[in-house]
Amino acid sequence: MTRRPASWLPIYAALYVAFLYAPVLLLPLFSVNNSATPTLPLAGFTWKWYQQLAGNRELVSAAWNSLAVGLATAVLATLLGICGARAVTRYRFRGKRPMSGLIMAPLVLPEIIVAISLLLVMLAFGLNLSLVTVTLGHVLICLPYSMVVLMSGFDGFGLSLEEASADLGETAFGTFRRVTLPMVAPAILSSLLVSFTISFDEFIVAFFLSGTDPTLPIYIWGQLRFASRLPAVLALGTIMLIGSFILVTIAEILRRRAVRRTQTDGCLFV
């Protein structure tokens, strides 16, 4: 077996990464460009698009909405994810496959199908659309991701440690608090961060299920109709990109720490 890669492979890999990143990096680039349209050549540096964001009341309230939905979603999805992931990694029981299959299904369904079916049920039962309905939808969307992160943290976490703790006289709660929790805490934090990031950026479900209170992506969607507001949207988008990047990086570091503790290996989703 050759140890040396074909010479075009590393070049292709570099080009591929450039293809992935270049479009995304245009947002920060044009957010500090002193021009009302994103055109080349660049027109000089400015912070003015960011300054425009500061006093915008609509934007600030949308950001608070997204924050509230994101936090609630992260907590709920992670709590439900802990139950599901623990059950799947710890026990063997009949019905495990179809049940976890249903929980993971939103990952491979078009989001619009998830969104309209939730909308139909909520309207049919006379529920008012609000940030609560958005949160309910977001938990559903985040569950598969939360499950994957937590399963990779719980997997390989042997019973022996918990049994040893019980044998040494710890109560069930003491074992959970002093043995189980420290082992899986990084995975739980990672799941919280990933769920928050997904909810914060999610558009379709929020688009269908939100009432009069917009989340941040919905606010952006509304702004896209006005060409003159594009630079401010780019500035806002840049802040969101940086936020997502930081949260996801922390999540991955934590998840890897969790995996190292339980002696398995992989990457987010692998």
Added chain:
Amino acid sequence: MTVAAERIDAIVHERARRQSFHQSEQFRGLALISPTFLYAFILLLLPIVVVIAHSFWTQNYLTIDRTLTLANYRTALTDPMYLDHLMRSLGISLAVSIATVVLAYPIAYYISFHGGRHKNLWLFVIMVPFWTSYLLRVMAWKVILGYQGVLNTGLIGLGLISEPSSALLYNTPAVVIALTHAWAAFAILPIFVSLEKVDRSLLEAARDLGDGPVRAFVRVTLPLSMPGVISALLIVMIPTVGDYITPRLVGGTEGVMIANAIQTQFGRAANWPLGAALSVTTMVAVTAVAGLAVLALRALARAMR
């Protein structure tokens, strides 16, 4: 006394039986997964059943007529506009899934076979853009392909074209490009996982038996990684068929997809049953196309071996 002893015995036995059920893996597993499962059951499975039910009903101004009918499906399958949207959506999702898989395979191969100690870092670098807002990533293509966009003004600046081209944005190719970019990273993971499972000694065996690197790849690596290729294809094809943002932002009037029609039925047109029938039709159609693609790939893998 014997009667009492028997009763005690029976009670003890019954209690032990009940306890063993409570402590059994079956019970504990079900109890622990049930909150999560019930959540998905109530908020995903039941709503989908409600959608399917609606697709057989009729909208009667503000009320729903619950007489069963196939009229919605007749509209969905015969109205040229819906048929056109559906066919374009299927074509776009097929093109996008093939493009992402073809583009992703060499990367997954490079990371799996030559990533060395940096495999996790590579995967992380590739996944990061995927975690940023989907809306913003699609919006970036509007900035690139627009009439006053980066590509046009850049090419003019370089002197390659004299006036901006309006052919870049608001058409089907623009939708395919934006979607391929948005889903690129997602296709890498399943392929990478299946490549990691390829037994490296099989490749050595192939080489020892006289296969060159290309032949060994085509006859060993590629067929063995086919499960990953198939799941990558599905994990891209099925969600993209119902994409709403991309056609709205970069598709223009030519690149309209079925999700836009579905949204109209639930919004302005207020015809839920027709929207439901369009949704069900789309899911059935994309499942059929995906099934055919899987069969074709399996046959291909068999033929190569």
